[in-house]
Amino acid sequence: xxxxxxxxxxxxxxxxxxxxxxxxMRATLxxxxxxxxxxxxxxxxxxxxxxxxxxxxxxxxxxxxxxxYIASMSNNxxxxxxxxxxxxxxxxxxxxxLRVIMAELQRIAAYLIAVGAFxxxxxxxxxxxxxxxxxxxxxxxxxxxxxxxxxxxxxxxxGGVSQDIPEEFLxxxxxxxxxxxxxxxxxxxxxxxxxxxxxxxxxxxILTKEMAINCSVSGPVLRASGVKWDIRKADPYSIYDRFxxxxxxxxxxxxxxxxxxRIEEMRQSLRIIEQxxxxxxxxxxxxxxxxxxxxxxxxxxxxxxxPKGELGFYLVSDNSIAPYRCHIRAPSLMNLTVLREMVIGWxxxxxxxxxxxxxxxxxxxxx
Amino acid sequence: xxxxxxxxxxxxxxxxxxxxxIIESSENNLLAKSESLLDIAEYLKSSPELDFDYLNxxxxxxxxxxxxxxxxxxxxxxxHSLVLKTRCxxxxxxxxxxxxxxxxxxxxxxxxxxxxxxxxxxxxxxLKRIFLWEGFHxxxxxxxYL
Amino acid sequence: MLANYGYVGLFLVVAIFFVxxxxxxxxxxxxxxxxxxxxxxxxxxxxxxxxxxxGKTWVQFNFRYYFYALLFITLDVLVVFLYPWAVxxxxxxxxxxIGMLIFIFIIVVGYIYAWRKKVLEWK
Amino acid sequence: xxxxxxxxxxxYSDTELDxxxxxxxxxxxxxxxxxxxxxxxxxxxEVRRNILLTSIxxxxxxxxxxxxxxxxxxxxxxxxxxxxxxxxxxxxxxFGMEILRASPRQADLMITAGTLTWKMAPQVKRIYDQMxxxxxxxxxxxxxxxxxxxxxxxxxxxGYNRIVPVDVYVPGCPPRPEALIYGIRMLHHKISxxxxxxx
Numbered sequence: 001x002x003x004x005x006x007x008x009x010x011x012x013x014x015x016x017x018x019x020x021x022x023x024x025m026r027a028t029l030x031x032x033x034x035x036x037x038x039x040x041x042x043x044x045x046x047x048x049x050x051x052x053x054x055x056x057x058x059x060x061x062x063x064x065x066x067x068x069y070i071a072s073m074s075n076n077x078x079x080x081x082x083x084x085x086x087x088x089x090x091x092x093x094x095x096x097x098l099r100v101i102m103a104e105l106q107r108i109a110a111y112l113i114a115v116g117a118f119x120x121x122x123x124x125x126x127x128x129x130x131x132x133x134x135x136x137x138x139x140x141x142x143x144x145x146x147x148x149x150x151x152x153x154x155x156x157x158x159g160g161v162s163q164d165i166p167e168e169f170l171x172x173x174x175x176x177x178x179x180x181x182x183x184x185x186x187x188x189x190x191x192x193x194x195x196x197x198x199x200x201x202x203x204x205x206i207l208t209k210e211m212a213i214n215c216s217v218s219g220p221v222l223r224a225s226g227v228k229w230d231i232r233k234a235d236p237y238s239i240y241d242r243f244x245x246x247x248x249x250x251x252x253x254x255x256x257x258x259x260x261x262r263i264e265e266m267r268q269s270l271r272i273i274e275q276x277x278x279x280x281x282x283x284x285x286x287x288x289x290x291x292x293x294x295x296x297x298x299x300x301x302x303x304x305x306x307p308k309g310e311l312g313f314y315l316v317s318d319n320s321i322a323p324y325r326c327h328i329r330a331p332s333l334m335n336l337t338v339l340r341e342m343v344i345g346w347x348x349x350x351x352x353x354x355x356x357x358x359x360x361x362x363x364x365x366x367x
Numbered sequence: 368x369x370x371x372x373x374x375x376x377x378x379x380x381x382x383x384x385x386x387x388x389i390i391e392s393s394e395n396n397l398l399a400k401s402e403s404l405l406d407i408a409e410y411l412k413s414s415p416e417l418d419f420d421y422l423n424x425x426x427x428x429x430x431x432x433x434x435x436x437x438x439x440x441x442x443x444x445x446x447h448s449l450v451l452k453t454r455c456x457x458x459x460x461x462x463x464x465x466x467x468x469x470x471x472x473x474x475x476x477x478x479x480x481x482x483x484x485x486x487x488x489x490x491x492x493x494l495k496r497i498f499l500w501e502g503f504h505x506x507x508x509x510x511x512y513l
Numbered sequence: 514m515l516a517n518y519g520y521v522g523l524f525l526v527v528a529i530f531f532v533x534x535x536x537x538x539x540x541x542x543x544x545x546x547x548x549x550x551x552x553x554x555x556x557x558x559x560x561x562x563x564x565x566x567x568g569k570t571w572v573q574f575n576f577r578y579y580f581y582a583l584l585f586i587t588l589d590v591l592v593v594f595l596y597p598w599a600v601x602x603x604x605x606x607x608x609x610x611i612g613m614l615i616f617i618f619i620i621v622v623g624y625i626y627a628w629r630k631k632v633l634e635w636k
Numbered sequence: 637x638x639x640x641x642x643x644x645x646x647x648y649s650d651t652e653l654d655x656x657x658x659x660x661x662x663x664x665x666x667x668x669x670x671x672x673x674x675x676x677x678x679x680x681x682e683v684r685r686n687i688l689l690t691s692i693x694x695x696x697x698x699x700x701x702x703x704x705x706x707x708x709x710x711x712x713x714x715x716x717x718x719x720x721x722x723x724x725x726x727x728x729x730x731f732g733m734e735i736l737r738a739s740p741r742q743a744d745l746m747i748t749a750g751t752l753t754w755k756m757a758p759q760v761k762r763i764y765d766q767m768x769x770x771x772x773x774x775x776x777x778x779x780x781x782x783x784x785x786x787x788x789x790x791x792x793x794x795g796y797n798r799i800v801p802v803d804v805y806v807p808g809c810p811p812r813p814e815a816l817i818y819g820i821r822m823l824h825h826k827i828s829x830x831x832x833x834x835x
Contacts, residue, residue, distance in 0.1 A: 013562025069713035216472030501658030530737030
């Protein structure tokens with residue numbers, strides 16, 4: 001006897017502890033199983049692309065900080081590379097190395113939050129999250145030494161970086177790079193074979209390779225589905241071609257693979273930082289750039305590999321001091337295209353885990 | 368290294384496929400008519416040696432007397448990319464064919480362009496505002512928005 | 514013998530006192546105006562992540578939740594009977610022990626039947 | 637237990653739901669053009685109170701301020717400074733703010749960590765209304781005080797005091813955890829001077 005059950009609409013709404021900010025899922029449920037889900041954005045749409053059109057090229061840098069606010073060094077790097085491609089300013093060697101070190105440190109900090117929040121949603125209530133915040137505080141101390149800010153650094157400038165590093169930065173960085181693998185192994189021992197995580201994350205929310213490519217997903221989510229695509233290797237920007245590191249990829253593309261890819265990439269980032277620390281030359285950190293940059297009319301697109309995926313800036317200039325158009329290719333928005341297909345058919349608690357494993361920041365989704 | 372295909376080579380290939388669909392092709396991008404956009408994208412995706420299976424981004428720029436919609440495709444296998452552009456001239460109701468059938472990743476980006484720039488994409492299954500609320504008047508990213 | 518009933522009486526008094534105070538405490542605090550009381554319609558409506566609730570909530574639910582309730586009740590009754598038996602096990606001796614085993618065996622047969630019918634699978 | 641196939645993708649037509657939400661936002665936007673005055677007019681005027689009431693006031697205020705539980709209102713970047721303040725280094729649970737309560741029912745302090753946009757305004761107002769009485773609001777960050785770096789944007793509410801009455805403003809973008817703790821201490825002083833019993 002089949003009893004007809006009626007669907008029931010539930011808002012996993014803007015004010016929710018596990019939606020990584022103000023993101024809303026309007027889910028149609030049958031009991032606990034999600035029949036259909038509509039993602040709703042716009043609760044943090046500050047119109048950054050419109051604001052960028054009324055600021056000078058250097059004035060847009062603080063705006064890019066607030067895009068993906070847990071990886072603001074990477075946002076600065078992407079925007080600055082786009083402007084340098086547009087204007088064609090050479091960047092001194094030392095500044096290139098500093099940029100790579102800061103971008104990789106920021107990748108580790110962002111992955112720590114991503115994995116911590118993912119485990120927080122798996123039910124490990126705040127224990128791994130606080131472990132990982134303990135390490136993130138160390139990285140924040142390094143950033144505070146360099147830029148004086150804890151979260152939104154505004155550190156990079158067109159043509160280099162804003163100021164040189166203090167002399168106690170490199171010893172502190174060396175101490176961090178020596179200690180960090182021990183901590184990452186500590187998390188791995190705590191979590192990799194944890195049967196609760198295996199039971200809840202293995203085989204949950206499988207993203208096939210074709211769907212990932214078709215939905216223009218990028219970053220750890222794409223690599224976890226088995227696609228070996230990392231812009232640091234495919235289209236090496238600044239000086240990434242001088243370091244050797246691998247690109248970890250998952251096999252099946254479920255939540256556990258995404259967790260594994262992020263843990264492996266933390267180790268690879270540490271390798272890059274070590275190599276960069278050895279080869280860093282001395283010298284100036286910022287090339288001569290006029291105060292009001294006035295690029296020739298034209299357009300340029302530069303993309304880098306941020307902890308969320310491929311962040312790109314498409315700049316159009318009409319030879320004035322402000323960008324005519326500044327479009328931001330947000331990896332978090334693209335990664336959410338697959339959320340609906342991956343979530344339908346699973347229960348609510350699995351949907352929360354799948355959403356957590358994609359790891360978005362709403363500041364970048366809504367811009 | 369992603370090799371940015373020059374617009375001229377691809378234009379030559381596309382010319383004999385779809386005569387008269389390419390308006391102009393400069394060094395790094397390719398301007399096509401908006402009517403033939405759908406089958407150009409179809410051809411770019413299906414032809415073996417081009418094989419653009421990854422859509423980087425779609426964006427739109429308001430040049431006062433026309434809107435320009437910019438697509439960038441990348442091929443993960445051949446590691447090359449191409450920038451394709453179309454223009455639509457009327458400002459009241461600019462329309463461009465939607466390529467959601469080919470690249471599902473275009474879904475949210477087209478909704479965003481419709482929401483912020485006002486260009487509607489016919490053929491899009493779920494075209495409504497993505498960032499702003501339904502009753503919002505006007506499209507903020509247009510140059511003549513207050 | 515009478516003293517034992519005294520303890521039960523004392524226990525009853527403490528229980529009633531406890532229930533009455535916990536019920537009356539909010540009312541007295543509100544009467545003394547220590548607890549502010551500002552009702553408004555939004556405050557009394559349901560909290561759903563900051564949005565109004567959509568659609569009706571009295572929908573027909575899936576049947577499997579009902580199975581769980583049924584099974585819980587059957588096994589819970591067993592526990593209620595176990596308490597008095599466990600309290601003076603020594604007086605009952607072997608006869609009481611065998612009796613309880615038979616009782617438990619009957620309930621377990623029902624449990625195994627439900628298990629085999631895959632009722633407990635959380636589809 | 638086969639499921640009745642839902643009529644179409646959605647059981648309800650969501651366009652009229654969106655339109656309803658749109659009207660709610662429009663009406664709130666028209667209604668909230670003036671900032672709500674901050675609830676601190678009683679701080680200045682000297683209230684003559686007898687000793688008995690004062691001791692009860694003192695005891696109740698001490699109890700209320702040493703277990704303020706923040707409600708969750710996490711739009712943007714300040715959220716991560718609030719989480720860092722809650723984490724093990726700048727421990728907020730030293731002040732009794734043990735957990736970030738997810739539902740406004742169990743919270744009595746709303747720390748508005750992030751930029752408020754007009755689309756989010758009705759939700760924040762609803763969260764504030766659904767919090768139980770004696771409730772306070774800390775506007776955290778430049779975006780919370782005056783819209784901050786996004787003030788000229790078409791979609792940003794210039795300051796939380798348009799929507800909810802704010803008690804303490806914590807400047808900074810994002811404010812350091814120490815600044816947030818200083819703001820919370822100021823709220824503690826404000827609570828300890830307040831009258832616990834109305835009327």
